[in-house]
Each structure stands twice: as structure tokens, then as C-alpha cells.
Amino acid sequence: MKRFRAVSIGLHLFVSVWALFVLAPVLWMVMAGFRNRLELFKDPLGLPTGLNFDAFVRAWNTGIANFILNSVFVTVISVILIVVTSGIAAYVLARSESKALKLIYVLIVASFAVPSQSVLVPLYQIISGAGLLNSLFAIVLPYAAYGIPFTTVLFYAFFLEFPRELEEAARLDGCSRLQVITRIVLPLSGSAIASAAIFQAVFIWNEFLLALLLLTDTSIKTLPLGMLNLRGQFSSDWPAIMAGVTIVTAPMLILFILAQRYFVRSLAGLGK
């Protein structure tokens, strides 16, 4: 039993070291926000001496509230658009035997392989040509387009496994096609929808490249751009930068800790 104990301690140690390595930068971020530039310069490893909120005020005044609103708007609209359009498409595709529709499915899967980096030039030209640069509505469309292939594949697999006998029984009981969907399929798809929505929400909330390309006006920038703004505005005023990053990151971390079961399940489902 002694050997077993030593192994167990060793394993704990291994995981603890990585957990500490993960935790340290996060603590670092929060602590730097409470210190001032001189303290940080004199002793980079020191602890904050008190709860000094100056840096948080400076960071907040760069318009973080506005960036948050923009991000919430873009994320909510995009996720709804993705889940609704992909859900409908996947259901139709999964319930059809038609060859033409199978071809459409292949087309959607293939577009999953196109990295957004390889369409930057035409995407910029299409959006700017349509006069939609710097519009929050405009960025929702490419976000949706890049979320749809993956979500459709996910829902397609889900609907293929969905017990069709339930749907057929409901049809025999006199339900219309629409009623089958609203009364049978939707209520039983909650977990699949939540998984897809969480995954896309995390992705869009943090999306940087397309936002950088299509949103140049400060008033409509989303959070990732807003954080980059901090760096531009404060250059080496690290307490202010870290205070801003903390303001943005802390709510996400708290949300994650409260709802981590759903986050984890959402991402773990990808392996299937």
C-alpha cells in the first residue's frame, strides 16, 4: 500500500503544479490592477498594499461599458441566428432522402474547412462594397455564416439519433408536421441546443480577427478590440491595462464557475 500512496501523491503533485501554473497569471492580472506603476516597477513580484481602485476607474473610462453592450448585442443576435437557421436546416436534411439535399449537406460540411483567414480580402470587399463597414448588423452575418456549418453538423448528428418513432406516433395521433416539431422535437432538443449555443457564444464573444477587419470605429467595437484599445491608450500603464482586462474577464470566469457543468458538457460533446 505504501507504493500506492507514493504514486497517488506524485499524481496529485503533477496536477497541482499545472493548476498553479494556470492560476498564477489570473491572480497576477487581478493583483496588477490594484497596484500602481511605481510599485510594479520596483518589485514585479510584490503583492498589492491595499484596495486601490484608481486603475479600474481609468480603465472603465475608456468606454468598457459600451464595448460590453456591443459584444452582448453581437453575441446574442449571432447565436440566435446560428441556432435557428442551423437547427431548421439540420432537421430538414436529416429527415430527407433526397440526393439534392445530401449534396447541400456536403456543401455545408465542406465550408467548415474554410478558415476565415483565407477569405479576408473578399470578405472585406463585400462588406465595404455594401457600405456595411462599421455596422454591428453587418458583422453578425459573417459570424453566423462561420457558425452555421459546425452547428448544422452537430444538430444533424443529433436529429439522426432522435427516435423517429416518437415523431411517427405523434403524426398518427393527428399532429401536423409543425406540431411534431414544436411539441415533440423541440422540447427534447434542449440539451443539444444549449450545447451549441454555449459553444458559439464563447467563440463569438471572444472573436477578434473579423472584428478587427470590419469594426474600426471605436463606438461600435466589441470587447476584444476594446481590450486592445487599452494597450494602445495606456501603452506601459500595466495597472490600468490589467484592471481593464480584469473587468472584462472576471464576469466570464464567475459565469463559468457557476455554470461550468454546461460549459464542460458543451465542449465535451464535440468529441462525439
Place this chain on the structure above:
Amino acid sequence: MSLKTSRNLRNAGLNGALLAPALTLVLVFVLLPAAITFVGSFFSFGITSSAWTWAGMGNYTRAFADPIFWVALKNNLIIIFGSILSQVGLGAIIAAILDRGIKRGTTAYRTIIFMPVVISSVAVSLIWMLIYDPNVGSLNALVKAIGLTPPKLGWLGDPSISIWMVLVTAAWANVGFQMVLILAGLQAIPRELYEAAALDGAKGLKAFWHITLPGIRNILIVGVLITTIGGLKVFDLIFVMTGGGPANATQVMGTYIYLQAFNLGNMGYANALSIILLLIALLMGVAQLKLSRRG
């Protein structure tokens, strides 16, 4: 027209209408731009000029003669293979330990290690820029505290190590994702298999080799695929932390395409680089799909 064919036609129309929103978005914002990128890669044109001049294969031959293109490609490969080793490797080890190695504290460990996954990559970059900072960074202070000398040019300023420092940051951010993915696979392995193997005398590493690894083979391939695609598409960390510098030492395909297109105005050249990236992504995707089907 018989009743049945008219119903089929009506159904086809309905199906078309239901598919239209998803299909239109994908066509207009993914597939059409990909086609335009391909066509545009045979022309040269600037960001504002509407005049396209035929360049033939010029943009492609230019890429193969461009040393920075090769640096960028090499860096993508470093990130891909480095991330597979560090992220999938560590993720698998930690997942295996949490699954069967230890009993107490697994939820706490999982929560902490997964945490960076929900942090925006720009935030991750900024946090690590502070850690690597030559004046106020904690890494310099730590290295000095144990009696070593930090690199003169700074962790991100020294071209011989900067890409590796980005790799460390990427591992910090993504090991948790791989851990959760693999952990889900591990937990799907029936416990009875281990019990039966234990009766036959297979325990510890032997059981790991004969039961655990085959059980998560497909999940590992998915993890490697996600890491490979992520490594090809890497942009945010590099753009924010180093901007591709110093002296292009950390340039990757994503940042180099962006630089050529939107800073230097070489849209045609950027298109050719984009198509090369797209082809590599397709090749790697197909190769790994084939690999996972064989199992």
C-alpha cells in the same frame, strides 16, 4: 400531374425555403469569398483600386521565393506540432490522472485547469505580455530571483525564443480544453473492462496501454485535428503579443496575410497566400479524417 408528384414538389419547395437562410449565409460569406480569393490570387490589385491586372502564377511564384512566407509556414508548423505535444499530450496525461489516478479534488482541478478556455485570446495575450515584460514582468523577476539572467532583448523581443514563448502561452490557454475533451472519452470507457483486465493481472500502465489508449483513440484524433486547425489559424496571440515581430520572427500565415493585404495593400499576393493556407487546411483535414475512419 398526379397528387403525389404535386405533393413532392410542394415538399421540395418547402424544404428549399427552410434551407435557404442557412445556405444563403454560408454561400455569401464563406464559399463565394473563397471562390473570389481563388480567382483574385491570379491578379494583382490594391485595397482601394478597382483595377485588377492579370498576374498569372506570379503571386504563387512570389510566395515560394519569399523568405518571410517560409518563416511564417515554419512557425505555423512549430505551433501545430508544439501544440499537439504540449496541449494534447498534457491534456491526455492530466485527464487520465483525473479519471482514475486520484480521487479527491478532481472537480477543483478540472475547474481551474479549464478556466483559461473561457478567457478571450486578447486578454490572454495581454496578461502574458505583462508576464514577459522586460521591465515589470514577473518572469524576469523570477528568473533573476533564482540567480539566472533573463534574455537581454526580452522574452518576446528575442527572435530566437519569441515563438516558443507564444507556444507556452497557447499551452496555458488550451490544455484545459483538451483535458475536458479527453476526460469525456475516458469516462465513456466501461469500468468492467478495467475490472476484467485486473483479474487477468493487467493493472496500472499495462491497463492504460491496452484499454485506455484504444478506448480514446478517436477522441485523441479529434483533439489532434482541432489542435492542427487551431495551429494553422493562429492569429490573435501573435497579432497582439508580437505583431509578427521581432523582424518577422514570429510571423504566421494568418498575420502575414493580414499584413500583406491591409498594411501593404498587396491584395492579390494576400489572396495567393490565403489559397495556400486553405489547401494546407484541406489536406490536413482529409488526412486526419482518413486516419480516424481506419479505426
